[in-house]
Amino acid sequence: MRTEAFDQGMDPHTGEPTGAPVAHTSVAELDRICRTAATAAPALAAMSPPERAALLRALGAALEAHRDEIVELAVRETGLGAVRLAGELTRAVVQFELFADALDEGSVLEAVIDPADPAARPAPRPDLRRMLVPLGPVAVFAASNFPLAFSVPGGDTASALAAGCPVVVKAHPGHPALSARCGQILADACVAAGAPTESLAVVHGMAAGRALVTHPAVTAVGFTGSVSGGRALYDLASARPDPIPFYGELGSLNPVVVTPRALATRGSAIVAGFVESLTLGAGQFCTKPGLLLLPAGHGLADALAKAIEAVAIGPVLNQRIRDGYLAEVSALATVPGVRTIAAGAIPAGPAGGAGYHVTPWLLEVAAPDLVANAEKLLVECFGPAALVIEYADRAELDEIWAVLPGGLTATVHATLPDEDDLAGHLIDLCTARSGRVIWDGWPTGVAVTWAMQHGGPWPATTGSIHTSVGTTAVRRFQRPVSYQNVPQRLLPPALQDGNPLGIVRRRDGVLGVDGRD
Structure with a gap:
């Protein structure tokens, strides 16, 4: 059992302790x-x-x-x-x-x-x-x-x-x-x-x-x-x-906006991709798509519900996450204007009665109700839950974006060249609210590359x-230091003439590898 002086792992499938306890580090140590x-x-x-x-x-x-x-x-x-x-x-x-x-x-x-x-x-x-x-x-x-x-x-x-x-x-x-x-x-x-x-x-x-x-x-x-x-x-x-x-x-809500033309041409593929991304890792990804913006009258509620109900969800990581998830989705469901598309009780019996098992939830709200209750609805629910937002037109999209908090990602599903103007506007909106803008894809999965940006405006990160x-x-x-008129032999090798490290530097305004034989 976990005590004040120890941390101990708990098996999420059973809720039972696993492994030896690890002592807390004293302040002196x-x-x-x-x-x-x-x-x-x-x-x-x-x-x-x-x-x-x-x-x-x-x-x-x-x-x-x-x-x-x-x-x-x-x-x-x-x-x-x-x-x-x-x-x-x-x-x-x-x-x-x-x-x-x-x-x-x-x-x-x-x-x-x-x-x-x-x-x-x-x-x-x-x-x-x-x-x-x-x-x-x-x-x-x-x-x-x-x-x-x-x-x-x-x-x-x-x-x-x-x-x-x-x-x-x-x-x-x-x-x-x-x-x-x-x-x-x-x-x-x-x-x-x-x-x-x-x-x-x-x-x-x-x-x-x-x-x-x-x-x-x-x-x-x-x-x-x-x-x-x-x-x-x-x-x-x-x-x-x-x-x-x-x-x-x-924290991040990672909105995904689907345009009318994209909905008409590939609605079933969008349903499949969204549900897969939402439920990946039991919804415990910081890039989980927590908001799905669909045109009013989208007609996807049944398809979304069936797709979500067909997904087998593993347990969440710990009791705190499970309890927080259940409390949060319950609170969201009671906000005025919110409708439930899919929900379920934790399964009965050994598989659901022990451990930290949850089921996916999908809620829906119209844009005006979202804007009116933004403070209650635009909160991260850590786990396999998301909010579908119905928007009527471009003006309502702008109103939604005006109340969205900053995020790690924002995604656009649109069709070109039919929707060039709208798509360009949405890219601008996404750029203003997130650190990574995704086109016709899904936000889960963060590539480890030179060009990756994993950060965004508050509350996604404290330093966007x-x-x-x-x-x-x-x-x-790191912090920058300038050396003025310092003798060569006292300079760090990275700044010495001749570039002994052979690294990329900017010299006289030109970027390159200078001084290499």
């Missing part, structure tokens, strides 16, 4: 870990980009070497299934490899050189050289719904280490044994690869999490979780004597100019 991380920071920062790239590849290789053990642990504590978790572990490995590639290429340092120019206008220019340097120890808060890709071996950890920052991960209480084991595997791999001791550590417990955010050695925080939890930690980070950046991914996926995620844990 957390202080020691953070101070040791601060001591390790200069040596980790001093590693060259190729050395850091080798470190990241070693971490990815260590995860691969322990693949079977990691997946087995994850299955027991999350119930997500071996196939899903094996794919997620591959994603975690790929993240380390991608950041290693970015370090080899060198643009993550954003090195810029403006040599001295006595003829510059309006006045002679000194020699100026600028690059990004590591912030220092970073706190990372693991997510429950991605126990590998957004947890101890996740993107925040990989991007912080790529920046040259030691990492202290606050483990999620839903998968404590998995977190502890992954942390040990990665910490051992860091030491074996020549990185400083305490380049990576894992702590457990709510009190440790709060103390982590306020510890003077910590220079930034990466967080994935709820709006309420993230806002509480964000306020702690801002209230410090030395406020630090808090990069939180908090950054991403938590893709190579530019490193930028969150």
Whole structure:
């Protein structure tokens, strides 16, 4: 059983404890870990980009070497299934490899050189050289719904280490044994690869999490979780004597708008794609399509209900998520103007009577009722539930968009060239409210690539100019420094003449690899 001093995994299928309990980290031990991380920071920062790239590849290789053990642990504590978790572990490995590639290429340092120019206008220019340097120890808060890709071996950890920052991960209480084991595997791999001791550590417990955010050695925080939890930690980070950046991914409704022509030409395909995306992972994706905007009189209610009722939903991750889901859908269903398209009670018997099982819900509301009750209806319901919004015309679409909160994604299903003008307008609306605009697709699935933006306006994230996926995620844990007239032998190698690292730099305004033989 979970007590005040321990976290213990619970099997979502049965609701029974699984694995050994993991002790919470004391405040004294957390202080020691953070101070040791601060001591390790200069040596980790001093590693060259190729050395850091080798470190990241070693971490990815260590995860691969322990693949079977990691997946087995994850299955027991999350119930997500071996196939899903094996794919997620591959994603975690790929993240380390991608950041290693970015370090080899060198643009993550954003090195810029403006040599001295006595003829510059309006006045002679000194020699100026600028690059990004590591912030220092970073706190990372693991997510429950991605126990590998957004947890101890996740993107925040990989991007912080790529920046040259030691990492202290606050483990999620839903998968404590998995977190502890992954942390040990990665910490051992860091030491074996020549990185400083305490380049990576894992702590457990709510009190440790709060103390982590306020510890003077910590220079930034990466967080994935709820709006309420993230806002509480964000306020702690801002209230410090030395406020630090808090990069939180908090919540998103991910609207999908379907135009009349798209509805007429491929309505059945849209139903199938929407239901598959909505119910993926029991609706526990931050990119779950929570709003489906359909033309009034769409006629898809029966097809949506049948499609949803045919989907087998696994249990959600924990009791808190299940209870929150049931409370939220019940509250949404009582808002004036809301109709139920599909709903169901939790199945009776052993399959539904134990564990954290839920069923999908689909509700519907007309645009005017949505706008009138926006505060009650436009809230994230974490789980397999969504709200269908009927709109009459373009004016109602504009009214809906005016009350939508910021999100990670927004999707348009339209037909060209028939709807060029409307489609262009919708793309503009989506751009104003989200970090990723999707055409004729679905928002679940976040590719780990250079061009990915996984962030958006509040409440999707606390910093919409950054991403938590893709190579530019490193930028969150760096700060720029300019060196003026500093002698060559004292400059960082990334800024020295001759480009000894062979990285991409901007010199005299021109981007390229300068100084290479």
